[in-house]
Amino acid sequence: MTVRVRFAPSPTGYLHIGGARTALFNWMFARKHGGKFILRIEDTDQKRYVEGAVEAIKDGLTWLGIDWDEGPDKGGSFGPYVQTMRSSLYLTWANRLLDMGHAYKCFCSAEELDEMRKEQTEKKLPLGYDRRCRILTEEEIKKRENETDGFVIRFKMPMDGTTVVKDMIRGEIPYENKQINDAVLLKSDGLPTYHLANVIDDHFMEITHIMRADEWINTAPLHIHLYQAFGWDMPDYAHLPLVMNPSGKGKLSKRSQGFDDSGTEVLVRVDEFEKAGMLPEAVVNFLANVGWNFGEDQEKFTMEEAIPKFNLEDINPAPSQLPYSKLDWLNSKYIQEMSDADLAKALKPYLDAEGLEVTDEALLAIVPAMKVRLKRLTDGEEMLQFLSKDEVFAPEAEKLAHKKIADPLNAIMKARDLIAGLAEFSVETLSAGLSALGEKVTDNEKAGPFLGLMRYAVTGQPVSPPLYESAFALGKESTLERLDRCIELLK
RNA sequence: GCCCCCAUCGUCUAGGGGACUAGGACGUAGCCCUUUCAAGGCUAAGACCGGGGUUCGAAUCCCCGUGGGGGUACCA
16 A cells, blocks of 8 residues: 555645644655655635635745645646535535434524533533534424525534544544534535545545644544544544744744744744745754654754654654754754855845845855855845945944054055055955965054954955955955045045 | 643753663853854753652653643634
């Protein structure tokens, strides 16, 4: 039997990072076992449907490098892969359940149900549908059908006995059947609820393993009874731990976006990670390390390395907060591994987004020097401002002074002459010439302070890449021009 | 309220009865290096939620608390 797993998000707007991890674990599992990873869109709630959400989900997965074998655009022999396109199937099987006596029509209105819940809360009774329509007689059903606008179909959950959920991560969990509600399977709009749709789809799509978030575990007994009522084989279950807010309070939601109380940036949607300058390799690596881990005390790894080691049984059942600071660290590691050309290319859109104009040549020239300084691709902009518009260049006289350099004006003038006289303008010649000069103009004959001063004189920034590379990236003319402006300033 | 899940440094985790003076990573602090800022190197502080059992022996097994999380929708 070949492994078939699915990721089944709702198109409510975007790909949530927690959903992305669920997708990742499913995908890793499929790849490890040479199985299929299926993307299915669960859009049975029209009220929450958001235009463009399916694209957003696909874009997010694609960006992360998670590819699917069957899905809405891709096709496959088990389609369609969008639930609203399968609605007649759910209707058929819901009616079959009705015929078999496993389900019943419920005519309760929303108001009636609200009333019931209110009463339950007041009397401190267990919350849930009291099955009042389950005991309707044939005549009453006929009568209601004529009187009422619509009805839903509910499942007849056994009222006694226990159901054991076998979970690959948590082991066996017994549930008392009477605790499980008679869930709605088919809504009055004719569309199925999650419970009906996922069971039918997973069966007909021949899903072998269901890996889904832990929030579903309490409905697993219902799903088990649904499979039994249909007479279908059960897939295996694995309920994945939830991803929580950085505060540890509640599951991570879009409301957590922005900065939390401690000032850490909270990224929730996958596209936010991209916007924040994260590399997909780093994000995927990061995600794989939450709830699961590579082992061997190794934090950084590729998916290629991780897939063979991936085991459902190794997943930590405890919910976890995302260690965002670790992502920054990982991201910087991945940036440092990139080739200069690749990094320059990756940086470009982020510089463009900030309106920073830098030539490709200058960018490529400075990339080696700044690479090690970048945590995120967005960090480049600030560091490279000196390369862009000259109007940004505004050094301050006080900062051009250094206590170990007796005569900064003279030092800069000498440096200017030296650079002007350079036959070849390169990192090497700048390095040789300026370090030698530095030793002469400094009190203690160490070039350090002078080079720091020069770096500021050339870039006008308190923080920038090192001097030689910065000057080289700037070009000879601009460098000289800027030194002239510093000289004027000091005179 | 009722049901379910979970519990190791601040965070992510290793650990599945003796190998634990509880390991790693991020973060934090200090030092070194240094051309600012980084990176790198070294060092430090830092955890088995509590109580009962079981056992010669429990971070590891069981029970009870406590804490956190989830569910209890014609949402998924």
